[in-house]
Amino acid sequence: MKLLVCIKQVPDLESRFKPNAEGVWYDETDLAWRMNEYDEYAVEQAVQLREKLGDGAKLTVLSIGPDRVVAAIKKALAMGADNAAHIQDPAAAVKDPWQIASIIAAYAKDKGFDLIFTGMQSQDRGSAQVGVAVAEQLGFACTTTIVGFQYENGTVTAKRELEGGVKGVVKLKTPALVTCQLGLNVPRYPTLPNIMKAKKKEITVIAVADLLSEAALATTASFHPPAKKGGGIVLEGDVGELADKVVAILKDKTAVLR
Amino acid sequence: MKTLLIGEYREGKLLDSTYELLGFASQMGAETAMLLVGSETQLPAYGGTLYLADATTCGEYNPDLHKKLILDAVQKENPDYIVFLHSSYGWDLAPRVAAALKAAQVSEVTGIVPGGFGFGFGFGFEVGCCNAKMRRTVRPNTAPAVLTIQAGAFPVEQMGGTPQLQKLASEGKGALEFIGYEPAEKKEVDLGKAEIVVSVGRGIGKKDNVPAIAALAKALGGELGATRPVVDAGWVEHSHQVGTTGQTVAPKLYVACGISGAIQHLAGIKKSDFIVAINKDKDAPIGEIADVLVVADVMQFVPALTAKVAPVSS
Ligand SMILES: Cc1cc2nc3c(=O)[nH]c(=O)nc-3n(C[C@H](O)[C@H](O)[C@H](O)COP(=O)(O)OP(=O)(O)OC[C@H]3O[C@@H](n4cnc5c(N)ncnc54)[C@H](O)[C@@H]3O)c2cc1C
Numbered sequence: 001m002k003l004l005v006c007i008k009q010v011p012d013l014e015s016r017f018k019p020n021a022e023g024v025w026y027d028e029t030d031l032a033w034r035m036n037e038y039d040e041y042a043v044e045q046a047v048q049l050r051e052k053l054g055d056g057a058k059l060t061v062l063s064i065g066p067d068r069v070v071a072a073i074k075k076a077l078a079m080g081a082d083n084a085a086h087i088q089d090p091a092a093a094v095k096d097p098w099q100i101a102s103i104i105a106a107y108a109k110d111k112g113f114d115l116i117f118t119g120m121q122s123q124d125r126g127s128a129q130v131g132v133a134v135a136e137q138l139g140f141a142c143t144t145t146i147v148g149f150q151y152e153n154g155t156v157t158a159k160r161e162l163e164g165g166v167k168g169v170v171k172l173k174t175p176a177l178v179t180c181q182l183g184l185n186v187p188r189y190p191t192l193p194n195i196m197k198a199k200k201k202e203i204t205v206i207a208v209a210d211l212l213s214e215a216a217l218a219t220t221a222s223f224h225p226p227a228k229k230g231g232g233i234v235l236e237g238d239v240g241e242l243a244d245k246v247v248a249i250l251k252d253k254t255a256v257l258r
Numbered sequence: 259m260k261t262l263l264i265g266e267y268r269e270g271k272l273l274d275s276t277y278e279l280l281g282f283a284s285q286m287g288a289e290t291a292m293l294l295v296g297s298e299t300q301l302p303a304y305g306g307t308l309y310l311a312d313a314t315t316c317g318e319y320n321p322d323l324h325k326k327l328i329l330d331a332v333q334k335e336n337p338d339y340i341v342f343l344h345s346s347y348g349w350d351l352a353p354r355v356a357a358a359l360k361a362a363q364v365s366e367v368t369g370i371v372p373g374g375f376g377f378g379f380g381f382g383f384e385v386g387c388c389n390a391k392m393r394r395t396v397r398p399n400t401a402p403a404v405l406t407i408q409a410g411a412f413p414v415e416q417m418g419g420t421p422q423l424q425k426l427a428s429e430g431k432g433a434l435e436f437i438g439y440e441p442a443e444k445k446e447v448d449l450g451k452a453e454i455v456v457s458v459g460r461g462i463g464k465k466d467n468v469p470a471i472a473a474l475a476k477a478l479g480g481e482l483g484a485t486r487p488v489v490d491a492g493w494v495e496h497s498h499q500v501g502t503t504g505q506t507v508a509p510k511l512y513v514a515c516g517i518s519g520a521i522q523h524l525a526g527i528k529k530s531d532f533i534v535a536i537n538k539d540k541d542a543p544i545g546e547i548a549d550v551l552v553v554a555d556v557m558q559f560v561p562a563l564t565a566k567v568a569p570v571s572s
């Protein structure tokens with residue numbers, strides 16, 4: 001059985017973001033990078049299935065982006081993926097979700113994958129499109145936002161999370177793609193021996209030009225901070241004084257303090 | 259300009275969020291038609307054309323069939339925009355419709371940016387990015403284009419009237435089999451009625467720090483709430499989760515401790531009368547909704563506040 005998991009490397013979301021020179025995405029200087037949080041759940045689920053299936057299964061991890069994304073790929077390998085494809089693309093950030101999906105689909109097309117895992121969304125762009133678009137382009141069955149996953153003999157039983165905590169249970173036959181939601185499992189931390197082992201695993205590098213044939217369907221016209229709504233008070237300074245100020249405000253503005 | 263609005267229906271009921279689509283369309287100044295896979299006994303208060311398919315035969319969650327129905331209506335209406343809610347139904351179905359039409363999709367639209375974008379009607383759409391800290395204006399390069407709108411971003415608009423029905427039918431199984439719904443976990447704590455809620459987010463750093471925040475909740479006579487990652491990590495029980503997939507609160511005072519302010523969390527706290535947020539990041543999006551943003555280390559500030567608090571006893 002052949003498994004694929006798609007991961008995106010994203011900046012630490014606690015960073016301060018500034019527009020880049022073109023004003024259409026963030027400037028990458030001084031950012032720290034890590035694996036998209038949703039994708040960690042996807043990798044963990046794929047690795048658990050890979051372990052359950054044993055040697056008959058193979059798990060490939062794929063990431064599109066510049067050289068820095070190899071760090072995220074290595075983490076997935078250390079978590080238990082068997083091998084990797086790095087689609088080398090310094091301009092991945094300005095491609096639209098349709099193009100990213102088409103690159104993944106072009107890579108996967110002739111490789112006979114049975115099951116593909118993606119995150120439900122990327123934390124920096126958050127389009128929640130790439131996974132479903134890959135499935136549509138490949139003609140795979142697909143379900144989204146899963147918080148429960150089981151696989152038995154060619155059938156996936158997944159639990160989708162709906163609003164208000166209700167869940168929907170669905171069954172789909174492979175070949176299939178699922179998009180993973182927070183809380184699906186508990187992603188493991190790579191252990192030191194597994195980090196060492198991962199160094200020997202194969203990472204195939206493919207130039208994006210070999211896979212991309214689609215034009216962008218949407219274009220980012222600008223990247224900017226939100227318009228300041230004002231209204232709220234911002235307090236900074238010594239913690240003790242801040243506490244006094246907050247108590248005073250609560251007494252003045254709410255009926256909860258004496 | 260015409261929009262095809264895709265309404266929502268679940269567990270035998272028309273969802274109120276459907277009316278947000280009408281709020282969006284009127285901000286666009288667009289003509290509308292609506293499509294709903296639902297029931298003739300649950301028609302929306304909407305005076306326009308409604309393409310209606312029966313959920314008992316087409317299923318409530320059967321994306322392949324629903325896609326076909328929408329494509330059918332698209333052919334009849336020739337809309338410029340096909341608009342979904344950014345919900346578990348919409349984000350699942352919209353990319354399938356977009357792929358079939360090879361149309362641009364803009365996800366989680368929060369605002370309309372008129373003019374000057376060169377294509378079609380020239381609209382751009384504002385969307386959040388980087389965990390809601392930043393914004394993008396995105397321009398579709400195709401017509402029609404597919405949009406999903408953020409829940410709560412556009413006003414609910416009940417236009418009244420009775421729809422002109424155009425019945426649609428579709429058959430076949432689709433690639434998925436829907437087995438059924440599982441109800442939400444029982445709430446052991448009813449945060450909806452609490453007058454004061456103090457919530458913990460990932461910014462508290464570790465599980466061991468939860469009691470220090472719970473102490474503030476206790477000192478104020480309130481309940482403890484939590485964000486989803488804190489619940490997923492097992493720091494706090496699920497029954498305390500606040501947000502779209504947890505509980506909605508409406509307290510007199512909401513205190514957000516180390517919470518970034520993701521839209522799914524904000525959706526659960528919008529009805530609070532007064533919001534105090536403690537965050538070390540001055541730019542955290544919680545600042546956009548908070549009445550007071552305290553820029554500080556939460557584990558230093560909260561114990562200091564707890565020490566000074568004396569609640570009005572009830
Ligand atoms: C479909 C869907 C449904 C969801 N439903 C929910 C839901 O119901 N409820 C929910 O909460 N989330 C929900 N989420 C998740 C949501 O998108 C966010 O991931 C989540 O709310 C973030 O939680 P957080 O603020 O605790 O963590 P983070 O986003 O990691 O934020 C931590 C914050 O703490 C601050 N911080 C760090 N250290 C300190 C310090 N020492 N002192 C002060 N501040 C500090 C940081 O600046 C940051 O702003 C959902 C997501 C999806 C996709």
Ligand SMILES: Nc1ncnc2c1ncn2[C@@H]1O[C@H](COP(=O)(O)O)[C@@H](O)[C@H]1O
Nearest residue numbers: 006007064118119121122127128129130
């Ligand atoms: N550059 C990329 N490389 C590999 N996978 C990606 C990339 N961008 C997005 N994905 C996958 O698609 C999912 C959804 O992304 P998005 O549509 O951008 O929200 C992510 O969680 C990843 O699994």
